Each structure stands twice: as structure tokens, then as C-alpha cells.
Amino acid sequence: MSTAGKSTRILEIDPSSPKIEYIIEAARVVKEGGLVVFPTETVYGLGADALNSVAVRKIFYVKNRPLDNPLIVHISKLEQLETLSNDVIKEVYRLAEKFWPGPLTVIIRRSEKIPWEVSAGLETVAVRMPAHPVALKLIEFSETPIAAPSANPAGRPSPTSGEHVKRDMMGKVDVIIDSGETLYGVESTIIDVTRDPPILLRPGALPVEEIEKTINKKITIPEFARGLMEASEAIAPGMKYRHYAPFKPLIVIESQDYSDLENYSLKVFKHVKRLMDEGFKPILLSTMETIGYYHGLKTFNLGSRKNLFEVARNLYKLLRKIDELDVDIAVSEGFEEKGLGLTIMNRLRKASGYNIIRID
Ligand code: TXA
Ligand code: MG
Numbered sequence: 407m408s409t410a411g412k413s414t415r416i417l418e419i420d421p422s423s424p425k426i427e428y429i430i431e432a433a434r435v436v437k438e439g440g441l442v443v444f445p446t447e448t449v450y451g452l453g454a455d456a457l458n459s460v461a462v463r464k465i466f467y468v469k470n471r472p473l474d475n476p477l478i479v480h481i482s483k484l485e486q487l488e489t490l491s492n493d494v495i496k497e498v499y500r501l502a503e504k505f506w507p508g509p510l511t512v513i514i515r516r517s518e519k520i521p522w523e524v525s526a527g528l529e530t531v532a533v534r535m536p537a538h539p540v541a542l543k544l545i546e547f548s549e550t551p552i553a554a555p556s557a558n559p560a561g562r563p564s565p566t567s568g569e570h571v572k573r574d575m576m577g578k579v580d581v582i583i584d585s586g587e588t589l590y591g592v593e594s595t596i597i598d599v600t601r602d603p604p605i606l607l608r609p610g611a612l613p614v615e616e617i618e619k620t621i622n623k624k625i626t627i628p629e630f631a632r633g634l635m636e637a638s639e640a641i642a643p644g645m646k647y648r649h650y651a652p653f654k655p656l657i658v659i660e661s662q663d664y665s666d667l668e669n670y671s672l673k674v675f676k677h678v679k680r681l682m683d684e685g686f687k688p689i690l691l692s693t694m695e696t697i698g699y700y701h702g703l704k705t706f707n708l709g710s711r712k713n714l715f716e717v718a719r720n721l722y723k724l725l726r727k728i729d730e731l732d733v734d735i736a737v738s739e740g741f742e743e744k745g746l747g748l749t750i751m752n753r754l755r756k757a758s759g760y761n762i763i764r765i766d
Contacts, residue, residue, distance in 0.1 A: 443557045591721065605626045631748075714747055
């Protein structure tokens with residue numbers, strides 16, 4: 407465990423009955439300009455008072471995050487939107503009514519109250535109201551919106567459990583709130599509604615199809631949101647960095663069509679076998695439907711293809727595990743880009759550093 411000098415207070419808070427003394431203690435740290443790692447329903451966040459630029463700057467330092475990558479501001483009530491923006495458009499309220507609190511982040515025009523660091527100099531700010539009871543209480547008692555990226559060192563898989571954040575952030579922050587595992591295990595969906603049609607900047611825990619139904623509009627899905635290329639700086643600043651990655655190399659084996667899984671897994675099997683023949687020690691990230699085809703290979707089970715919620719939830723945990731095992735390369739199966747499948751493919755492609763094999 408790395409200890410970079412700071413004494414970090416660990417508060418174990420049960421999400422089903424949050425201990426108010428602990429919330430008040432953590433909120434005081436936020437008010438005083440300190441850093442608090444806290445759980446959300448997606449992944450853990452590394453939070454600071456969003457209206458205090460000195461506090462926000464510490465986030466970038468601790469994460470080793472480039473200053474041109476803006477942060478999401480977390481709110482606990484809708485009125486806070488008015489501090490963050492002077493012209494909140496109707497669509498935002500419609501989305502908020504349907505999906506907040508929850509794993510949706512919207513990009514809105516920012517007000518002059520937002521420090522430069524939060525929006526990295528852009529004219530916009532990313533906002534969401536998280537659904538985790540501890541996150542909501544922390545924001546409420548801090549009496550200020552909280553800016554928070556995922557609480558991982560830049561480039562690494564986001565933390566989805568108290569164990570992950572303790573390993574990553576011990577000695578670097580003032581408080582770590584440990585509330586166990588997060589619900590979705592993958593970040594919020596980000597859409598930019600300042601554009602027409604709206605653009606998906608990052609697929610996440612909320613399937614984009616559900617947002618389309620609510621606003622009754624098709625949302626543009628650029629190539630970078632599929633994890634196929636990097637975004638230009640102006641549209642989605644953070645998307646240009648390598649993300650979510652284990653230290654060991656990862657290859658994703660994709661198909662156009664996953665309807666014949668027996669045939670698909672035979673081809674995956676051959677690729678992994680070839681790696682073994684070349685002297686590698688690979689691990690294969692497979693699924694409940696295919697794992698039975700991989701006799702003699704070392705495998706992880708991501709979950710069932712019929713329950714992509716489960717696959718998304720296991721993904722970061724398993725990406726982190728790769729680094730702990732006696733293997734030197736990982737190979738993952740691909741998924742159809744529908745619903746959470748789009749989110750999973752975005753993360754896998756980026757985690758692989760675009761190391762993709764197409765087998766059709
Ligand atoms: O689920 C989540 O969204 C988690 C939890 C902690 O809320 N947060 C999270 O934050 O994933 P982060 O910083 O790891 O990812 C936020 C992404 C970055 O890629 C950033 O570039 C983008 O949001 N972003 C932030 N503000 C933006 C803006 N004004 N315009 C475009 N993209 C923005
Ligand atoms: Mg992140």
C-alpha cells in the first residue's frame with residue numbers, strides 16, 4: 407500500500423443506514439478545502455468543493471490528471487443547477503426528472519461561478535446527481551456541489567470497492583469513505599445536450615437507448631464513444647487519453663455477429679492457443695455462455711451475455727485482477743454494441759489501447 411505522507415482517515419459507512427457523525431466529519435473536510443473519496447452508485451469519486459479552485463487543483467495533482475481534462479460536478483438537489491449555469495435548457499430538466507438521481511451526466515453551459523480548473527477552460531460544465539445515499543448526504547452536508555473524477559490514478563480502471571480506493575488513495579487524501587462495492591461498477595453515461603442533435607460523449611451505466619426514448623430524439627454516437635478512436639480536444643477532452651487499463655497488455659477479439667457463439671469461441675480459442683505456443687501466459691476474459699468451450703485455458707467469467715449489467719459490474723474488478731495473477735497478457739471476448747454492450751465495448755477497446763483483432 408502506498409503512503410504518500412498524508413494521514414488518511416477511513417470512515418466505514420453503511421449505505422443502508424449512513425452514520426450522520428461520519429457524514430458531517432467528511433463534509434467538514436470538503437468545506438475546508440480537503441479531499442474526500444466517496445462512493446457513488448457507479449464508481450468511487452475523488453471529491454472536493456467544486457467552487458473552490460485551490461481544492462479542485464489538488465484533485466488533479468493526486469490523480470496525476472492532465473489539467474485539460476475537466477471534472478463532473480455532483481449535486482444533491484436541482485436548485486444547485488442554477489449556481490452552475492445561467493441558462494439550463496428544458497431538455498435537462500426532462501432528463502433530470504426521469505434519470506436523477508442516477509448514472510447520467512449532462513453537459514450544460516457553465517456560469518462564471520465555476521472555477522477554470524473544473525471545466526478546464528471550456529464554456530461548459532458536466533453535472534450529475536448521484537443516486538448513492540452516502541454521496542447525496544455528503545453533498546447535502548457539505549452545502550456545496552462536489553467536483554469529482556473517478557478515484558483512480560489517471561489511466562487505471564476506476565475503483566468499484568472500498569478495497570480499490572484504499573489501495574489507490576491511502577496517504578494521498580484526507581478522508582476515504584468505504585461503503586463496500588458500488589452498484590453499477592462502471593461510470594455514468596455522459597451526453598452533451600448543448601448540441602442538436604445531442605451527442606453521446608461516453609456510454610455508461612445508463613443505456614443510451616433509454617435517453618433517446620425520453621427526449622424522443624436520436625442521439626449521435628461518434629466513433630470515439632464506441633471506443634474506436636480518440637476524441638478531438640474540443641468535444642470530449644478526456645476521451646483522448648488511454649483509460650481503464652491494466653498494466654499488462656490486453657487484446658480484444660471482436661466479431662460482427664455474436665449469434666453463433668460456438669464458432670466465435672473456437673476462433674478465440676485458436677488465438678489464445680497461438681499466444682501460448684509463442685510462450686505467453688494468457689488469461690481469457692470469457693462469458694458464462696462460452697467459458698465451457700475453453701478447456702485448458704486460464705479464464706475469467708465476466709458474467710452472462712444475457713445480463714450485461716453483471717458483465718459491466720465485473721469488468722473493472724477483473725481488469726484489476728489481471729495485474730495480480732501470474733499471467734503476462736489478457737485477451738477478452740467482445741460484445742454486441744447494444745444497451746450496456748456499447749459501454750462494455752468502449753471500456754474494453756480503450757483499456758486495450760485499441761489492440762483489437764477482428765475475426766470476420
Ligand atoms: O460515474 C461517473 O461519472 C464517475 C462518478 C465519480 O461520478 N465520475 C467520472 O469522472 O467518471 P471522470 O472524471 O473519471 O470522467 C468524466 C469525464 C471525463 O472524460 C471528462 O473529460 C468529461 O467527463 N467531461 C467533464 N466535463 C466535460 C465537459 N464540460 N465537456 C465534455 N466532457 C467533459
Ligand atoms: Mg475516470
